[in-house]
Amino acid sequence: MPQPDGTRLDRQAERLSAKLAESQTRKSFLGRLGAAALAIAGGSAVAAAVKPDEADAFHLCGHIWTTGSCPSPYPPLARIDRKGYPLHPSSGRPIDNLGRIVDSAGYALDGNGNRLLGPDGAVLAPGPRTRVCEDWTREVKGLRDLRIQGSWYRCCGGQIRKLTDCCSFSSRRINGDASLVGYCWGGRRVYCVMYYDTGLAC
Amino acid sequence: MLETFTPAVCGSRKRQIVGQSLFAVAAVVTSAMLGLLLGLLGSMLGAEQAVLGAAALALVAAAREAGLIRFSIPQARRQVPEHWRFELPLPVWATGYGAGLGAGFFTYQPISTFWVACAGALALAEPVPAALCVSLYGAGRALMVVWPRRRADDPTAAVERLTSRRGTLLRANVIALVACGILLAVAPAAGAGVTQIAQNALDPTVDRGNLAFATASGDVVVRPASGPDRTYNGAAEPSLSGPYLAYRDSAGIRVIRWADGTEVRRIASPNVSKPALAWPLIAFVRRAPPYDKLFVRNLVTGRVTLYATVRLPTDLGRPSLRHGRLAWHSATRKESKIMVVTLSSGARRTMAITRIGLLGNPSIYRTRVVWADARFGVTFLKQGWVTGSRRVVLARINSRTVSYWTTALASNAAYMTRWVMPTVRTDLFRRTP
Numbered sequence: 001m002p003q004p005d006g007t008r009l010d011r012q013a014e015r016l017s018a019k020l021a022e023s024q025t026r027k028s029f030l031g032r033l034g035a036a037a038l039a040i041a042g043g044s045a046v047a048a049a050v051k052p053d054e055a056d057a058f059h060l061c062g063h064i065w066t067t068g069s070c071p072s073p074y075p076p077l078a079r080i081d082r083k084g085y086p087l088h089p090s091s092g093r094p095i096d097n098l099g100r101i102v103d104s105a106g107y108a109l110d111g112n113g114n115r116l117l118g119p120d121g122a123v124l125a126p127g128p129r130t131r132v133c134e135d136w137t138r139e140v141k142g143l144r145d146l147r148i149q150g151s152w153y154r155c156c157g158g159q160i161r162k163l164t165d166c167c168s169f170s171s172r173r174i175n176g177d178a179s180l181v182g183y184c185w186g187g188r189r190v191y192c193v194m195y196y197d198t199g200l201a202c
Numbered sequence: 203m204l205e206t207f208t209p210a211v212c213g214s215r216k217r218q219i220v221g222q223s224l225f226a227v228a229a230v231v232t233s234a235m236l237g238l239l240l241g242l243l244g245s246m247l248g249a250e251q252a253v254l255g256a257a258a259l260a261l262v263a264a265a266r267e268a269g270l271i272r273f274s275i276p277q278a279r280r281q282v283p284e285h286w287r288f289e290l291p292l293p294v295w296a297t298g299y300g301a302g303l304g305a306g307f308f309t310y311q312p313i314s315t316f317w318v319a320c321a322g323a324l325a326l327a328e329p330v331p332a333a334l335c336v337s338l339y340g341a342g343r344a345l346m347v348v349w350p351r352r353r354a355d356d357p358t359a360a361v362e363r364l365t366s367r368r369g370t371l372l373r374a375n376v377i378a379l380v381a382c383g384i385l386l387a388v389a390p391a392a393g394a395g396v397t398q399i400a401q402n403a404l405d406p407t408v409d410r411g412n413l414a415f416a417t418a419s420g421d422v423v424v425r426p427a428s429g430p431d432r433t434y435n436g437a438a439e440p441s442l443s444g445p446y447l448a449y450r451d452s453a454g455i456r457v458i459r460w461a462d463g464t465e466v467r468r469i470a471s472p473n474v475s476k477p478a479l480a481w482p483l484i485a486f487v488r489r490a491p492p493y494d495k496l497f498v499r500n501l502v503t504g505r506v507t508l509y510a511t512v513r514l515p516t517d518l519g520r521p522s523l524r525h526g527r528l529a530w531h532s533a534t535r536k537e538s539k540i541m542v543v544t545l546s547s548g549a550r551r552t553m554a555i556t557r558i559g560l561l562g563n564p565s566i567y568r569t570r571v572v573w574a575d576a577r578f579g580v581t582f583l584k585q586g587w588v589t590g591s592r593r594v595v596l597a598r599i600n601s602r603t604v605s606y607w608t609t610a611l612a613s614n615a616a617y618m619t620r621w622v623m624p625t626v627r628t629d630l631f632r633r634t635p
Contacts, residue, residue, distance in 0.1 A: 071558075073578040095557050096535075097604060099578045105515070106535045119404045119607050119621050119628045120438065121417075125517030126535050127560045127576075135557045 008050035059154035060195060067182070068174045071140040072132045073099040078194040080164070084131040084148055092197060096129040097136075131168035132194050143168050146191060150183020152189050155202035162196040203336055207347050212292060221296040228300025236305055238335025239392055240320055241329035256321040257386035263314040264379035267372055275314045284358065304340035318376040318382065328600055354475075396597055398414065399617070400425075400630040402611030405520070406610040407615035409442040412616070413610075414460070415630055422449045424460045425608055432460060437518070441479040448477040455486055467501045478523040483545075485521040485528055487508075494518040496530055498545065505621050509543055520608055527588065529553070529564040529571055540564045540573045542588055553586050554593075565611040572616045574606035581605040583618050583633065596633050 060069065060077060070078035073096075077089035086095050093101045100108035100116065106126030108116040115123045130136065133148050149167040153160050167184035167190040182190035207225065212218040229276030265271045286295040303309055306316050319339060324334035402418040422437035424447060437449040437456075447460035455477045457467040469477075469486065476592075478485040482502040488495050496510040496518055512518045512532050519531035529542045539555040553571050554561050564573040569589050575582040583597040583606050596616055599605065607619035607628065616633045 029315060097578065098560060098576055107515075116623070117626065119418075119619065119626060126515055127533060128538055128557060129535050130537075130557045139556060139558050 061154070061161065066175065067165075067180075067190050067193050070132050070174070070194050070195070071136045073097060078132050078192070080132050080194045080196050082196060084133055084194070085129055086132055086136075094129070096127045098127055100127070102126070102129060109112075133164075137174075137192060139165055140158070141174065141191075143170055143191065145169050145188070147188065148194075149185055149188060152183060158201060160198045160200045160202045162198055163191045164194045164196060166192045166194060207296075210623045218249055221292050222344075222348050224293055224296040225300035225347055226341075228297040229304035229340035229343040229608035231340070232301040232304030233306065233343070235332040236320075237323045238329045238333040240336065240421070241326055241332025242327075244324040244326060244332070248254070253325045253386055256318070256325040257383045258381050259321045260318045260383035260386060263318045264376050265384060266314055267379060268376045275311060275317060278547035279367075283627060300340075300344070308341060312371070315375060315379060316504060322382070330466075353438075354409065355565075369509045395634045397632050397634075398629055399632050403630045404619040404621075404628040405439055406618055406619065406630050407440050407442045407609045408610045408612045408615075409444060411612075412442055412460075414440040414442045414447060416449075418500030418628060424445070432463075434463070439476055441477050443479040443481040443486075445507065446479060446481050448478060448479040450475050455484070457484065460613065478521045478528075480523040480525070485523040485530075486520070487518055489514075496521060496528075498523065498528060507545075510541070517562075519562050519564075520610075522571075524566050524611075525568050527566050529566040529573075531562045531564055532572065533560055533562065538562065540571065542571060544588075550590060552583070553588070563606075563608040565609040567611040567613065570611060572609050572611050574609060574618070576605050583609065583616065585616065597631075 069078040072078040072080075073086050074089045077091045079087045079092070081087050081094065086097070087093065088095045088099075088101060091101070094104075096102045096106065096108060097106075102108050103115070106129060108124055108127065111114050118124045133146050138144060138146050144169050148164055148165055151162050151164040153162055155161070165183045167182075167188035168179075169188055170191055171179055171189065173179035173190060174192040179189040179191060184190055207218055207222050212221050222514050262271070266273060266275075286298055299511070302518050306320075311317075316339060319336060323336050326332045326335070339583045343479050354578070363524050373545075375562060399413070400423075402413055403415045403423070404418070405416040407414045412424065413558075414422060414424045416422050416438045420436060420438065422434045422440040424432040424434075424440075424442070432621055433445075434449065437451050439450040441448045442460070445459050445461060446457055448455055448457045450456075452472070453468070454471045454474050455469040456465060457477075457479065458465050467484075469484075471488070474486050475489070476485075476487045482500055483498055484501055485498045486495065486496060490515045494514060494516070495508055497506050497508055499506045509528060509587060510518060510530065510532065512534075517531070517533040517538075519533070521528060521530040523529075526545050529540065531538060533539075537555060537557045538559065538561040540561050541550060542553050542555040543550045553564070554573065554575070556575075558577070560576040562574050562576070569587050570585060572583060572585045573589060575584050579600065579602050581599045581604075582595050584593055585596050586593045597606075597618070599620070603623045605623065607621040609619070610617040614634065618631050619628050620631050620635065621628050
């Protein structure tokens, strides 16, 4: 019986991994299950359950696949809060769409934490602060069917990072090439990715 | 200098290559850093309008190099410190020599082209492109160290050959400088046609060649098409319409004849602001918490019409009223948009809307509307037409801390306030076609 050569093996492996990535996988199920568990229970119990590995990245920690980050104020660091709104990548504080740190009422703050004044000396009115997937990506890329769906977890900087797929029915992802199912479901596929630092130690 | 990078001085052929490589990298990196700083400085100073200055400098430099005029250029008449190569290890002195020559300021400049490149980088007002451009100077320095090796064992022979062609090189340099000057002068470069017209000023308004603006010190200045400026103290948010000027003061909105200061009308309320005058109509915002309301009042008949109501803290911006149309912006935490209404028909049109940027301070002139469109790291001055969907960018600022604020529009020019956020400094600029 002839031995399969390396090239043939490579081709089969490639086909298999593509098929796995394009289909509903166990990863999808686990990802959704993990998200639900995190939402319900929270805390260290979940931190232990998801058991993330330390992960290196292509363009952000925890992301070892090639899909690009969603458009955001600090590209490519599309850091979001639990509801999908942008956060400052390093400080984790809420930012508006112009990248300015804002308070809970949406007013932009200066370096001392005071509300930013306009040229006329009046406090600047709050600027838009909208969701990275549903609003930013929709407007920048012209897609109307974007949803946050699947997610997975990695250990980054000593805490659990939740990496989230922004999913669309588009067969192309933000990189411009063919998209994969990834952790999306219901016919959607991964368009771009974001991340949420949970603050839970890993 | 060239004799320095020989196997004899460096110790071996391999060490020579290491030395040359370090020299080249240091020269390119240092010159790129210089370009980066110049571009950054240009962006902070708003030096886009200096493009014509750079063009003029290139032509003057060409005249100097052609021998038509004579003047000395600023330079340090020094060579690299020779003792470094005796006292320091090769990686240090090779890198130091590269950095010193790549920076340009610390060495002999036989021709003035370097200074033209610096002026061009400053006028480019964009750090990264400026860095890329000026890095070519460092690359040239590096080339002069590496190139002679290819043609002769003795690098001085290569230099002598080059010196014998000095006349040709100088003529080529003159041609290059003239070409630079012409291209800079005619190119539609970023900011071409953008000129600063007032410092520490904001809120421009223009009508029939007359310009008015507020100052940072709390006055309103009217700058007539001819004649001296007129200043009104304790005033803000001006709006011109023919012989009339409306502005906000501590008692409300005042309408005067700007030629002699005679009061014509007054809306006495501390809650009204942001007047936009198109005599006899005046648009203004009245704050009635929790709402801001945009009204248009006929100052002759007294008729008042409500055009917009927003719930605070939604920003209802400075309106613009001209030729029977009213434009304004509203910005919430979800979206911002530019609205235009035709007063006679009540027809409304959303000129622009975004959920990811901040649109503000529109100005209208017949069918044209300009507004500021701030995104993360960049602000555009955009123009659109009420009658169509075409949009053009009139000007842009690539900065996270500098932005456009209020605008004004005339038949042949757009005016805008340029706002440096950290210092709250504002200057007025005009953009002509």
